[in-house]
Each structure stands twice: as structure tokens, then as C-alpha cells.
Amino acid sequence: MRVGFVCSFGMSTYLIVNLVEKAAKVKGLDIAMEAFAVAEVKERAGEFDILLLGPQVKYKAAEVQAEAARHGKKFAVIPSDVYGSMDGDKVIEFIMNIQ
Numbered sequence: 001m002r003v004g005f006v007c008s009f010g011m012s013t014y015l016i017v018n019l020v021e022k023a024a025k026v027k028g029l030d031i032a033m034e035a036f037a038v039a040e041v042k043e044r045a046g047e048f049d050i051l052l053l054g055p056q057v058k059y060k061a062a063e064v065q066a067e068a069a070r071h072g073k074k075f076a077v078i079p080s081d082v083y084g085s086m087d088g089d090k091v092i093e094f095i096m097n098i099q
Helices: 012-027 038-047 055-070 080-085 088-096
Strands: 002-007 032-037 050-053 074-077
Touching (some): 002 038, 002 055, 012 088
Parallel strands (some): 002 050
């Protein structure tokens, strides 16, 4: 599964990506993740199975969701409490529950 974590510039979400990758490895899950800037969504949306939007840019949700839908990809905004926890396991649980 390829998951794209989208934020303002791809930097703060990069921290979450590292935590999630470590937790996924421990759990034996095959999840490839990458953080990138919201400005790159139109060019990059098709590369991922799921697009996750950081809560700090949730005002961009309609734009990112439209790009995800255009490519037939899943989309969700990471809840502030999950994002703020900096807990890779919580983020994985959130990812696994995306419909």
C-alpha cells in the first residue's frame, strides 16, 4: 500500500512518516509512505493508494479530495488528536480504517 502524507511543505508530515514506517515494520505491514507538499497534489495524487491530509492544511481538503477522486484513490484528513499524538501505531490504525 502506498500512502501519501500531504501537508504545507511536506516537512512536518515527514516526522509522522518516519514514526509510521517504524511501526509498520514492527507489525510486518507493507506500507510505503511519502510526505509531500499540498502544492504537488495534482502531479502526485495518482502515485498513491491513499492520500492523507495533515490537519494543519484541512482547508485544502476539497482540493485534495477532488484529486484523489479523479485518480480513484482514497482520501482522509488525519484527525488532530491522531496527528498530534506522534504515535505511529495510532496513525496506522487510522489508515487501516479508511473506507
